[in-house]
């Protein structure tokens with residue numbers, strides 16, 4: 001009996017040790033994160049890839065509003081948008097290029113602030129309807145080469161005129177090729193283009209996600 005009790009204690013202690021040990025196993029935080037995050041959760045792009053270039057125009061006054069409407073420059077998107085964008089960027093990187101981001105998810109309060117500054121639906125989406133940016137499925141982007149130089153796209157970002165449209169013909173062949181490459185790879189990775197803005201892409205599976213006013217912390 002005594003022997004059995006000792007055996008039981010030794011066995012229990014070893015099980016306790018084993019179970020404590022198994023709980024302390026270090027799990028790859030990225031793998032764990034990928035498993036836990038839902039497709040529609042808002043995440044920060046830089047937590048999933050360090051291969052993007054950023055020029056978040058609305059976190060500065062260097063934009064058509066001439067106003068800073070974000071408190072800090074972060075690129076939040078729904079997780080599924082991040083996944084698709086990373087795949088597109090990997091395809092561009094094989095060509096020696098990278099995606100440069102001008103704008104990502106835009107909380108509704110920011111949309112309202114933009115609408116207050118420029119209340120014209122030709123330039124700013126009416127917050128009553130919202131934009132895919134408010135749903136976390138849109139990005140404004142261009143391409144940069146290995147030296148970080150932007151490829152020629154024919155107009156600046158947020159140039160409002162026919163020259164910014166995909167169907168505008170009076171452009172150099174180089175510009176047409178650059179826009180075509182951007183469009184081809186984005187379409188291959190689940191995005192739609194937007195006829196009047198060469199820089200704007202919507203994730204097809206994100207068009208019906210809810211408008212959001214979720215904010216992020218500026219640290």
Ligand SMILES: [Zn+2]
Pocket residue numbers: 103133138139140199200201
């Ligand atoms: Zn856009």
